[in-house]
Amino acid sequence: MFDTIHEECGVFGIYEKEQSDVASSAYYALYALQHRGQESCGIAVNDDGLIVCHKDVGLVPDVFSRDNLEKLGWGTMAVGHCRYSTTGNSSAVNAQPLVVRHCKGAMALAHNGNLVNAPELRRQLELNGAIFHTTNDSEVISYIITRERLLSPSIEDAIAKAMYSIKGAYSLIVMSPKKLIAVRDPNGFRPLCIGETASGGVVFASETCALDSIGAKFVRDVEPGEIVIADENGLHSLYSHCGGESSFCVFEYVYFARPDSVIQGVSVHEARQRAGRILYRENPVEADVVVGVPDSGLDAALGYSQESGIPYGVGFIKNRYIGRTFIQPTQGQREDSVRIKLNVIAETVRDKRVVLIDDSIVRGTTCARIVRLLRDAGAREVHFAVTAPPFKNPCYFGTDIDSRDKLIACRMTVPEIAKQIGVDSLTYLSIDGVKEIAQGANCGFCVGCFSGEYPIAVPDKMQKNKFEKKISAAKQEEETDAE
Structure with missing residues (x-):
C-alpha cells in the first residue's frame, strides 16, 4: 500500500x-x-x-x-x-x-x-x-x-x-x-x-x-x-x-514504458509530450514556469510548455542512487526518502507561479511532500496538473492499483484533493484525453482503472479477494508504522 x-x-x-x-x-x-x-x-x-x-x-x-x-x-x-x-x-x-x-x-x-x-x-x-x-x-x-x-x-x-x-x-x-x-x-x-x-x-x-x-x-x-x-x-x-x-493498457504510455521505446507504432516520448499538450488545452493555467516530476512527468511538462508558451524549467534533481521510496519499511522512513530522492532547484521556482506535472495521484501522500518541497523553496503558487484521469477503480490485468478505500479520488472531490495536497489548483487529463495521447496507435485502449468499465468480465470472487488482500496489507502497514 x-x-x-x-x-x-x-x-x-x-x-x-x-x-x-x-x-x-x-x-x-x-x-x-x-x-x-x-x-x-x-x-x-x-x-x-x-x-x-x-x-x-x-x-x-x-x-x-x-x-x-x-x-x-x-x-x-x-x-x-x-x-x-x-x-x-x-x-x-x-x-x-x-x-x-x-x-x-x-x-x-x-x-x-x-x-x-x-x-x-x-x-x-x-x-x-x-x-x-x-x-x-x-x-x-x-x-x-x-x-x-x-x-x-x-x-x-x-x-x-x-x-x-x-x-x-x-x-x-x-x-x-x-x-x-x-x-x-x-x-x-x-x-x-x-x-x-x-x-x-x-x-x-x-x-x-x-x-x-x-x-x-x-x-x-x-x-x-x-x-x-x-x-x-x-x-x-x-x-x-x-x-x-x-484493449492495450493506456498507462503504459503514461508511466510504465521507457520514453525511448516505441509501442504499437507510437513513441512513448511523443505520447507523453502529447499528454502535456492535451492537458493544457483541457485545463489552461496561468503561470511562470512548468516543472515536471522526474521521470515520467518530464516529457509531459515539455509538451505542456510547448502548448502553453509558459517556459519549461528543470525544477528537480533526482538522486539516481536511492531505491524506490516504497521499499522503506515505515511511513516516517518513506517521508525521509522523498527528500533524499528529489531536491528542488530553488532558482527555478523561487517567487514564481509553478505548474507541476506528474503522471498520477494515488493516495496523495508523496505528491503532498513534493508540493511542500516547492513551497519551502519559495514557489509563490503551485498548480498541479496530472497526465492521467483520477484512479477510481482497481486493475485486474497486472497493474497493482490500491483498493477504492485507499484511492484518494474515491474519497475526495478534486477541490478537496487540492486542499489536501496543498496546491492552488488541481487538474486531471480527461478519459477522452488520455485515449488521444498515443495518436496513430494501431490498437484500442483499456481505461478500466479510470472508468470502471473493463474489456472482459472480472469474476466477483476475484474482486472481493483483491479488495480483502489490500485491506490486509493496509492493516499490516498501519501496525508497522504504529510500532
Whole structure:
C-alpha cells in the first residue's frame, strides 16, 4: 500500500541459429527493462535441449555476476524476466522464468500480466493432483500448457489450446527444447514486440528499448492473440485467437514504458509530450514556469510548455542512487526518502507561479511532500496538473492499483484533493484525453482503472479477494508504522 503505481514485469527471449552468448544478451536486455520490475529477475539458457536457469530476488546487476553468467553457458536460446509481484509474494521461489520438466521435455516460461480466473484454475488443478511451488498465476499457465502438451502434436498447439482456458492479461515467452514462442492475449493488454539480431536471430521483448540494448532491429509488435514461433524453419505464426477488439493498457504510455521505446507504432516520448499538450488545452493555467516530476512527468511538462508558451524549467534533481521510496519499511522512513530522492532547484521556482506535472495521484501522500518541497523553496503558487484521469477503480490485468478505500479520488472531490495536497489548483487529463495521447496507435485502449468499465468480465470472487488482500496489507502497514 504505497503512493505509487507499481511497475509491470519485463520479458525477453532470444533465438539464434548457432550457439552464442545468449545469456549476456538476456542480461543486457533485462538491464534495459529493469524499470518494469525491480523485485526479482532470472535468465534461463537452452543448450541443445538442456535448460539451465539462474534467478533470485534483487536487481539485475545484483543477481547476475560475471561468474553466474558464465555458469549459464552458451546456447541457442535464452529467456529472461524481471518481476514486480502483481500476484504472489516477493520471494526467490516466485522469481521467473519458471522451468518445468515433463515427459515431453523441459519448458521455460516468462509471463507479464495477470489472469482474472487464476484462483479458479488453480483450485481445479489442485483437485486433480497438481502441486504448486509458487504463489503466482504464471505457474497456473505452465500447468495448463503442459497438460495440453500431452495430447497435442506440438508445443504451439498446446499453447493455442491453453489460451481457451486462461483469461486476462498475458504476454508470454515460452522456450521448449527446440522452439522459442511469443504469445499475447487476445485483448493485447501488455506490450510484446519482435526484433532481429545482427546475426539473423529472433528476439522477443516487452519493449523496443531492450532490442536497442543488444543492437537488434525492431520488426513489429506481436498481434493480440498471436502465437509467434521461432525455430529452425524460421518465424511463423498461429492466428486462431486473433481478430478481437484490442484493449492495450493506456498507462503504459503514461508511466510504465521507457520514453525511448516505441509501442504499437507510437513513441512513448511523443505520447507523453502529447499528454502535456492535451492537458493544457483541457485545463489552461496561468503561470511562470512548468516543472515536471522526474521521470515520467518530464516529457509531459515539455509538451505542456510547448502548448502553453509558459517556459519549461528543470525544477528537480533526482538522486539516481536511492531505491524506490516504497521499499522503506515505515511511513516516517518513506517521508525521509522523498527528500533524499528529489531536491528542488530553488532558482527555478523561487517567487514564481509553478505548474507541476506528474503522471498520477494515488493516495496523495508523496505528491503532498513534493508540493511542500516547492513551497519551502519559495514557489509563490503551485498548480498541479496530472497526465492521467483520477484512479477510481482497481486493475485486474497486472497493474497493482490500491483498493477504492485507499484511492484518494474515491474519497475526495478534486477541490478537496487540492486542499489536501496543498496546491492552488488541481487538474486531471480527461478519459477522452488520455485515449488521444498515443495518436496513430494501431490498437484500442483499456481505461478500466479510470472508468470502471473493463474489456472482459472480472469474476466477483476475484474482486472481493483483491479488495480483502489490500485491506490486509493496509492493516499490516498501519501496525508497522504504529510500532
